[in-house]
Amino acid sequence: MDRGQNMRQVTGILIGAGLRGRKAYAAYALAYPSAFRIIAAAEPDPVRRRAMAEEHGIPEEYCFEDYKEVLSRERFADCVLVCTQDHQHFEPVMTALQKGYHVLCEKPMSPDRKEMLLMEKAALENRRILSVCHVLRYSPFFRRIKKLLDEGRIGELVNIRHTEHVGFWHFAHSFVRGNWRNDKEACPVIMAKCCHDMDILLWLAGSPCRKIQSFGELSFFRQENAPEDAPGFCMENCAHAGECPYYAPRFYLEHPKAEEDHLVYAVSEEISAGKVLEQLSSGPYGRCVFHCDNNVCDNQIVNIEFENGVRADFTMSAFSKDCFREILLMGTKGQIRGNMEKAEIIVDDFVCGDSEHIKIHTPKGGHSGSDMAMMQEFIGLVSRDGNGKSMTDVSVSVDSHLMALAAEESRLSGEVVDFKSFRAGSDGKRSISD
Numbered sequence: 001m002d003r004g005q006n007m008r009q010v011t012g013i014l015i016g017a018g019l020r021g022r023k024a025y026a027a028y029a030l031a032y033p034s035a036f037r038i039i040a041a042a043e044p045d046p047v048r049r050r051a052m053a054e055e056h057g058i059p060e061e062y063c064f065e066d067y068k069e070v071l072s073r074e075r076f077a078d079c080v081l082v083c084t085q086d087h088q089h090f091e092p093v094m095t096a097l098q099k100g101y102h103v104l105c106e107k108p109m110s111p112d113r114k115e116m117l118l119m120e121k122a123a124l125e126n127r128r129i130l131s132v133c134h135v136l137r138y139s140p141f142f143r144r145i146k147k148l149l150d151e152g153r154i155g156e157l158v159n160i161r162h163t164e165h166v167g168f169w170h171f172a173h174s175f176v177r178g179n180w181r182n183d184k185e186a187c188p189v190i191m192a193k194c195c196h197d198m199d200i201l202l203w204l205a206g207s208p209c210r211k212i213q214s215f216g217e218l219s220f221f222r223q224e225n226a227p228e229d230a231p232g233f234c235m236e237n238c239a240h241a242g243e244c245p246y247y248a249p250r251f252y253l254e255h256p257k258a259e260e261d262h263l264v265y266a267v268s269e270e271i272s273a274g275k276v277l278e279q280l281s282s283g284p285y286g287r288c289v290f291h292c293d294n295n296v297c298d299n300q301i302v303n304i305e306f307e308n309g310v311r312a313d314f315t316m317s318a319f320s321k322d323c324f325r326e327i328l329l330m331g332t333k334g335q336i337r338g339n340m341e342k343a344e345i346i347v348d349d350f351v352c353g354d355s356e357h358i359k360i361h362t363p364k365g366g367h368s369g370s371d372m373a374m375m376q377e378f379i380g381l382v383s384r385d386g387n388g389k390s391m392t393d394v395s396v397s398v399d400s401h402l403m404a405l406a407a408e409e410s411r412l413s414g415e416v417v418d419f420k421s422f423r424a425g426s427d428g429k430r431s432i433s434d
């Protein structure tokens with residue numbers, strides 16, 4: 001069914017036709033053409049720009065090399081999707097809001113606290129939707145858990161244990177060899193990967209954060225852990241290919257997730273074995289995992305106390321077979337156990353002793369259907385010219401981003417961070433009004 005029924009067609013501009021922009025969000029326009037149409041795109045990479053133009057039928061004069069060009073024009077669409085890299089969200093989001101566009105912004109909004117707060121202010125002042133891609137809130141899995149909590153199925157919520165198993169292969173791809181390996185070029189992993197988790201914990205706890213504390217480090221993917229004779233690139237006849245879990249050709253050519261999760265497209269637009277191997281022989285994704293310029297933590301834990309007394313602990317680790325999230329919610333009358341990979345939730349009732357096993361039906365890929373569900377909400381809001389509220393509205397997203405930044409602050413300082421002071425900027429750091 002076309003979700004565009006009874007809705008006017010929304011028009012949009014895509015900024016950054018990369019993995020997220022083109023493959024995750026622009027795909028919504030192809031699936032639901034009467035609801036959403038992308039009429040312009042900005043992308044410096046000519047191959048990606050051409051692919052975008054062909055897939056969406058965008059005429060040459062509406063294909064731009066830089067977001068500055070498209071946003072320098074008078075407003076000519078309803079919304080803008082900002083899907084550039086982490087450091088390149090602030091400027092296009094601010095310009096688009098000031099021009100009157102509704103905006104969907106990839107997470108993290110910005111690695112910088114002041115920029116996030118300015119984005120929030122601009123959205124509120126211009127009365128535009130600024131929705132942030134915290135896609136997990138839209139997943140059938142977490143929606144069901146939230147519903148169970150709201151129904152009081154486990155009484156009063158007291159504790160949450162939440163684990164993000166990143167997957168050894170996914171971690172090596174994104175956080176050792178890839179775009180999010182170094183916090184100077186992107187941002188700390190607790191922000192890049194785990195602002196989703198901070199957001200989910202904030203949502204499920206149902207209360208603002210009061211205190212936050214964190215420990216973590218880059219334990220394994222370091223130069224000193226390289227076997228003595230390991231070359232700079234796996235394909236330079238590495239003698240350890242057979243025993244190394246991180247041997248790049250094996251992952252990109254054999255692991256089902258490499259294609260399913262679009263990771264191989266980061267290596268090469270054309271994914272024939274020949275092209276992929278050509279890129280791996282000298283490109284960033286072919287590097288030995290011990291010889292990269294990475295510095296982000298490969299394991300980190302966070303303890304959180306919320307204002308309503310709920311306490312949560314969170315673990316992020318590179319060292320798991322699969323990439324998935326697992327959660328345990330402990331309440332006064334029961335507990336909820338959830339495994340996102342298995343799409344399974346178990347509700348244990350302390351009174352009658354029963355356990356209800358719930359199997360969640362989730363689409364394959366796209367964060368288990370979350371990407372499309374988030375787009376559906378955003379396009380619906382835009383079609384009503386912003387009438388309504390996004391589940392991942394800017395203000396709530398600023399809070400979850402700031403929790404990630406506060407956790408990093410604690411990891412580096414060894415101190416427990418008081419969240420209210422941190423948000424207000426009264427912890428010795430500059431505030432928005434500086």
Ligand SMILES: NC(=O)c1ccc[n+]([C@@H]2O[C@H](COP(=O)([O-])OP(=O)(O)OC[C@H]3O[C@@H](n4cnc5c(N)ncnc54)[C@H](O)[C@@H]3O)[C@@H](O)[C@H]2O)c1
Pocket residue numbers: 015016017018019020021042043044045048065066067068083084085086088106107108133134135192
């Ligand atoms: N919501 C999620 O779950 C999720 C998952 C992965 C990544 N992300 C975030 O999505 C964003 C994009 O990630 P990606 O993997 O698609 O990266 P990507 O590198 O594949 O895409 C970014 C695109 O922006 C383009 N670009 C660069 N400069 C530009 C300019 N001046 N004007 C227009 N386009 C420009 C690049 O050429 C590239 O194609 C990042 O911020 C990332 O952290 C979010």
